[in-house]
Amino acid sequence: MEASKHRDIFWAWIWIAGFTLFRLWYSGRFLLVADETNYWQWGRYLDWGYYDQAPLIGWAIRLSTELLGRTEMAVRLPSVLAIGVASAYLVLIASRWMGSRVALSTAILTQSILEFNVGGILATPDGLQAAAWAGAAYHVARAYEDDTWRQWIGAGVWFGVGMLSKFTMVVFLPGAFMYGMLSRIHRTRLSGIKPYVGVAMGLLMFLPVIIWNAQHHWDSVRHVAFIGGANEGFALHIKFIGDFIASQAALVSPVVFILAVWAWIRVLRGDFPKGEWIYLYLLWTSLPMIAGFVLLSFHTRVYGNWPGAGYLTVSVLTAAYFGGQDGRAGIKRIERRLWNWGIGIAFAMTAVVLIHAVYPILPIPVEIDRAAAEIDGWDLLGKEVGTLAHQMPDPSHTFIFGLDYQMASELAFYTPGQPRTVSINRWERPNVYDFWWKDDDIRGWNAIGVTYDAQSHLSRLKQIFERVDPPESLPIYRKKTDRSPVKTFYIYKCYGFKGGLRWIPSDASDIRAVSAASP
Numbered sequence: 306m307e308a309s310k311h312r313d314i315f316w317a318w319i320w321i322a323g324f325t326l327f328r329l330w331y332s333g334r335f336l337l338v339a340d341e342t343n344y345w346q347w348g349r350y351l352d353w354g355y356y357d358q359a360p361l362i363g364w365a366i367r368l369s370t371e372l373l374g375r376t377e378m379a380v381r382l383p384s385v386l387a388i389g390v391a392s393a394y395l396v397l398i399a400s401r402w403m404g405s406r407v408a409l410s411t412a413i414l415t416q417s418i419l420e421f422n423v424g425g426i427l428a429t430p431d432g433l434q435a436a437a438w439a440g441a442a443y444h445v446a447r448a449y450e451d452d453t454w455r456q457w458i459g460a461g462v463w464f465g466v467g468m469l470s471k472f473t474m475v476v477f478l479p480g481a482f483m484y485g486m487l488s489r490i491h492r493t494r495l496s497g498i499k500p501y502v503g504v505a506m507g508l509l510m511f512l513p514v515i516i517w518n519a520q521h522h523w524d525s526v527r528h529v530a531f532i533g534g535a536n537e538g539f540a541l542h543i544k545f546i547g548d549f550i551a552s553q554a555a556l557v558s559p560v561v562f563i564l565a566v567w568a569w570i571r572v573l574r575g576d577f578p579k580g581e582w583i584y585l586y587l588l589w590t591s592l593p594m595i596a597g598f599v600l601l602s603f604h605t606r607v608y609g610n611w612p613g614a615g616y617l618t619v620s621v622l623t624a625a626y627f628g629g630q631d632g633r634a635g636i637k638r639i640e641r642r643l644w645n646w647g648i649g650i651a652f653a654m655t656a657v658v659l660i661h662a663v664y665p666i667l668p669i670p671v672e673i674d675r676a677a678a679e680i681d682g683w684d685l686l687g688k689e690v691g692t693l694a695h696q697m698p699d700p701s702h703t704f705i706f707g708l709d710y711q712m713a714s715e716l717a718f719y720t721p722g723q724p725r726t727v728s729i730n731r732w733e734r735p736n737v738y739d740f741w742w743k744d745d746d747i748r749g750w751n752a753i754g755v756t757y758d759a760q761s762h763l764s765r766l767k768q769i770f771e772r773v774d775p776p777e778s779l780p781i782y783r784k785k786t787d788r789s790p791v792k793t794f795y796i797y798k799c800y801g802f803k804g805g806l807r808w809i810p811s812d813a814s815d816i817r818a819v820s821a822a823s824p
Contacts, residue, residue, distance in 0.1 A: 313405035317396050317412035324416040325389035328425050332385055333378035334663050338679045339711030341428040342718040345370070345380050347737065349725070354517030356737040357528045361469040362430045375723060384432030388425025391432075392416065394439035395621055398446065402583040403625045410628025410644075411621050417651035418620070419658060420556035420613050430471040431613055437467030438477060438614040442590050445481050446583065449491040454499055461503030465510030472529055473611065476594045478504065484589035490582060524735075527816050534605030536816045541603045549602040552609030553595075557616055558654050560647035561623065568622040584622065591619035671783050677791045682781030686755065686794050687719030689779055693796065694720070694753045704747050704802075706754045708762065710736040716755060729754070730808040732765055735817055744804035752799040759795045771801030 337345070347355055347363025348370065354360055365383035373379035392415050400408035415421055424431040440463035448456035467474030485495045494500060518525050530536075554562040569592050571577065577584035594615030598607050627636060627644040636644075661667050662676045671677065690705055697703040705720060706727040707713035713728035720726070727747065728738035752770070756762040759776050766773045776797045780790035810818045 310405035313409040314396075314400055317400070317405075317409045318393075320409070320412040320416060321389060321392045321396065324422075325385065325392075325425075328385045328388070328422065329378070329382070331659065332381035332426050333376065335377070336680050336683050337377055337380060337715070337718060338427065339715055341380055342714035343710050343737075344428055344430075345375075346714050346717055350737075350741055352517065352740075353513040354521065354525055356524050356735065356740070358430055358525070359469050359471055359514060361433055361466070362428065365433065366428060375718070381426055381428045384425055384428050387432040387436040388421060391435040391439040391617060392421075394436075394443045395617060398439075398443050398583075398587075398618070399621050399624060402446070402581070403621070404629075406629035407621070407625045410624035413648060414561070414620050414624050414628065414651075415617075417648050417655060418557050418561065418616070419651065419655045420610065420616065422655050422659065423556075424610070424613060429610075431610055433470035434467050434474055434614050435617060437463050437470055437474060438590075439617050441467060441477055441481075442587075442618050445590075446586055448500070448503070449485060449488070449494055449582075449586070452494050452497070452499065454502075457499040457503035458506055459503075461506035462510070464504065464507035468507060468511040469514065471614075472525070473594070473614065476597060477590065477614075480589045480591075480593040481586075483593075484586050487589075488582060488585065521740075524817075528735075531816050533601065536814075537605060539604070543603065545602045545604075545606045546599070549599065549607050549609070553612075555654075556609050556613070558647060558651035560643060561651050564623050564627055564643060564647055565616065565619045568619060568626045571626060572622065584625070587618045587622045591615045591617070591622070595619075665783055671787055671789050671791045674783060674791060677783040681783060681791055682779075682794070683715045683719045685781065686779060686796075687716060688721065690716060690753050690755060690796060691721040693798065694724075697751050697753065697798065699751060702749075703751045703753065706752055708754070708756050708765075709733050710738055712755055713738060727752075727806070729769070729806055731769070731805050733808065735808040739807060742806055744802075744806055747802055748804055750802050752797075752802060754797045754799055755794050756797070757792065757795065762795070763797070766797060766799055769803050769805035770799040771803060773800070774798040 344362045345366050347360065348365075348367030351364065351367060352360060355363065362383065366380050369382040370376075370379045373382065392412065395411050395415055396408045399411040421435070424435055441460050444456050444460035444463060447453075448460055464474065464477065467477065482495070485491050485500075514525075557565065569588060572584050572588045592615070595612045598612040601607050627640050627647075629636070657667065658676075662680060665674070665677060667674075694700060694703050694705060704727050705713075705716050705724055706729050707716060708729050710728045710730075713726045717723060717726040725741075727742050728736060730736060730739060754766065756776075759778070763773060763776060774797065776795035779794040779796060781792050781794065783791045812818075
């Protein structure tokens with residue numbers, strides 16, 4: 306029996322290490338998507354805060370690219386390592402409180418889920434938050450059990466890392482606190498000073514971000530409020546809930562999603578081994594995150610990845626109920642079958658998505674192939690824009706731009722020499738580029754710009770340049786055999802910039818209208 310337990314733990318670590326190495330290799334196999342190049346840009350303009358998110362992803366990318374060069378793999382390295390750390394902490398939770406079989410099942414489950422694999426490859430805040438959420442979950446559980454300074458401080462540090470990664474980390478705190486308040490055996494832990502010192506440690510780490518926001522008209526807060534529906538009149542409806550549930554089922558796979566919900570239900574009805582508090586703890590550190598966004602989806606559209614951290618600790622619950630219980634009450638045959646099917650479908654969905662991103666294998670019409678639209682052609686565009694920029698009358702006074710941060714950031718990474726590009730936000734929305742450029746920095750300069758539209762954008766550009774040539778088109782094809790392009794870039798030569806970078810709100814009541822970057 307002891308040998309079997311050691312074998313399960315051994316294979317759990319091998320499983321995590323193997324998939325981490327795979328994601329590291331895979332991370333260099335395809336071009337960066339727009340959000341990744343945006344966060345890479347953050348690393349070129351280091352600050353305590355940015356317009357739309359917490360700053361840690363920019364800092365982490367800056368460090369990795371300084372060490373390894375400005376490559377796709379280096380940009381994505383922080384996310385690869387972070388999901389490896391998150392997976393390791395989940396295995397530690399399972400092995401310590403639920404047994405070696407659950408630890409192995411947890412390792413298998415977490416590496417199968419599409420959302421965790423995407424978060425462990427793409428350079429976004431999700432991966433860093435995952436490491437922090439799992440780390441905080443482990444150390445808070447240890448702190449409730451042992452009540453040592455080491456564990457409470459460790460939990461606080463991970464909470465701080467999470468807050469520096471993504472603002473939704475704040476949801477972890479009330480969930481972990483409510484577990485303690487409702488726990489008969491651990492409630493007394495909250496009567497001492499240690500938990501609050503841990504929280505203070507995390508908040509102290511986050512304090513510079515708060516100060517930055519206070520100095521910049523709370524731009525990050527207003528942006529988060531806007532995307533959370535604060536600019537909309539209060540109303541409850543069901544038009545978004547279906548899309549939200551579908552997105553969750555797609556990101557974790559339909560059967561795993563059902564098993565996770567089933568695991569929560571079993572905990573709520575008290576169906577767990579007597580005295581094993583970890584089940585309730587895992588519920589309180591997962592369900593509030595998902596439930597909160599379910600409620601929000603009755604008001605506004607919620608993106609599928611927003612509640613992703615909540616699936617970390619519920620994956621341990623799911624593995625405990627359906628993946629193996631180390632001698633506890635046996636698993637029913639239907640539960641075992643659902644588990645096997647869930648794991649198989651999750652791996653299949655993940656494999657198909659990852660393969661299609663590099664080698665298009667799905668019979669998807671080019672006009673709805675989101676992966677190809679977001680990934681393909683940036684290197685070709687960068688080369689073309691770089692060539693045209695050097696052909697301009699005064700290349701040293703020629704800037705490169707897009708009409709949104711996505712285009713500007715892709716151009717920054719893939720144009721030879723990786724120039725510091727500009728986002729002209731006048732007609733779209735405010736973003737971080739408003740902090741980096743002022744009209745006077747480039748007034749009178751010529752420019753090369755790229756958009757997806759040939760007519761309306763031409764008329765817009767004529768408002769802010771003395772002269773604009775008709776655009777040249779650059780169609781991007783997913784495969785050589787495709788008859789239609791997956792997208793077409795339009796490249797403009799512009800002369801004599803007159804000013805007009807800043808976003809002009811169409812509605813003065815827009816919550817984003819007061820900008821810290823305003824002159």
